[in-house]
Amino acid sequence: MTEDLAGLRAIGWPYPGPVTDPQWAALLAAHPLARPARVTEQHRSGYVVAEGVEAGVAVESPPDWQRPPGYRKGMVPAEQRAAVGDWVLVEAGKIVALLPRHSAIKRGAAGEHYKQQLIAANIDTVFVVCGLDADFNPRRIERYLLLVQGSGAGAVVVLTKADQAAAGNPDAIAEALAALAGTAAQGAAVVALNARDRDDLGALAPWLQPGRSIVLVGSSGAGKSTLTNTLLGVERMKTGAVRDSDARGRHTTTHRALIPLPSGACLIDTPGMRELKPTGEEDVAENFSDIEALAEQCRFRDCKHEREPGCAVRAALEAGTLDGERYANFLKLRDEVAGAAGKLANRMAQKSDEKVQGKALHKRLDEKYGRH
Incomplete structure (x- = not known):
């Protein structure tokens, strides 16, 4: 696997040399013909994985991960199946093993029965994105940070649309930072910026170093896709207008996807989440x-x-x-x-x-x- 390390490390492989985690090493030894890859997309029909920054390939999931037509006892719970950001072992076009995670961002799934929904795995930092318009809600930000806490990942509150807010009210940014003083005191960094301005995004550089993995979470219309496009330098993600009444937008991101950035970091954009239930x-x-x-x-x-x-x-x-x-x-x-x-x-x-x-x-x- 040595000759493949450069490609794997470009998408977040955590080891510069031999694998030191005993569980990872045991699984690699148990599947000598399998190749490690990272899950870049998750769909109902299966997964897309990659071994580097090049385009991924579709692979089959193990039988006990597949969703049957009806309920089937013994099926692996959703939070124990691969998610975007996970490292897996692939052999002959099929996932044969899921490598243990070092972090996992989860929430309680909607519905009456208790279930967990995995948002992303093996993440270093969560960017909690919130617009400085009618979308701004310190209480919702606190809820997001609660879900991040204990996940193994750090958190940064990214306040977008700073240019629009300042144009309407010169004190808007200072007022927002004051409203988040309690949150900042708990150790979460807070950054206000214009998501369309590449120079503004320099404030995020400490968390976008090579080999690092970031996930964007926030409501629809907060500016996640705009932020992704600016970081990429191309209009890859679809963006949309927001409603005047509450600054909410439609779901322009329809599924989670891991995207390598020019900085060497990897970013996962997610659909807007309307419900944030604790686990x-x-x-x-x-x-x-x-x-x-x-x-x-x-x-x-x-x-x-x-x-x-x-x-x-x-x-x-x-x-x-x-x-x-x-x-x-x-x-x-x-x-x-x-x-x-x-x-x-x-x-x-x-x-x-x-x-x-x-x-x-x-x-x-x-x-x-x-x-x-």
Whole structure:
């Protein structure tokens, strides 16, 4: 595989020399005829993978990944199948193994039953893209950052349409940065720019170094495709106008795709997401450590932050040092994560019971028919 390293490294291969991860090494050894490749597109009918910056090739997925006409027990869950950004082993036009991920961006899938949807894998940085128009929503940005937290990737808030905002209100950018002060204090970088201006995009250079992988997330009309086109230097991604009422646009990006950039980094553009449900694996306290720090100063350990004397959280709200909307969003996200965590626990317990029952059934059948 040595002669292929240059091509693989151009699309994010993490090893300059021999593979050091024991799980990766074991899978490579178990499939000596297979070639490593990265998933660049995911479709219902299969995957497109690449071994370098050249165009990818279509490959078949393993039988237990394929979506049957009806529900079929034993099928590999969606979050355990390959997604854009994953590294796989391919042999004779088929994926034969999925290499372990170092990061995964997930959300709770829409619907009544608990499921996870994998957005992208093996990502170094998530660009949370939000327009400085009617699309600007600090609370939604906090929700995106909650999903990124714990994924293994870093986060950068990219505020687009800075030129338009400043033209209408010279203080617009300063006001937006002030509204995100709590978010920035948690360690997420915030960058305001004009997504059509290549010079402005120089502010993103630290996260676009060779071998790095970035995914863009944000609502439709936020400027993700415009940002992608400017980074590429060509109009590759379709862009569209936004509605005047709420600055939302149509889904100009219809599927996730990994695109090599001239800088040597790889970028994944994603369709706009209208629903951002937590998976139940998030740590809300980590994203709102400022509020948690205040809670530790309350007189009572079990303070509900309502009418208790000596409540540091209420005092900060009354003094204006803690944003009331940020605190309300903290409570909302905390309850959502707790609810999702309960569904996740129930699902895991159900799977465990099914496994135990399956083993018991096989044992009875073995005893009945004398199988050993």
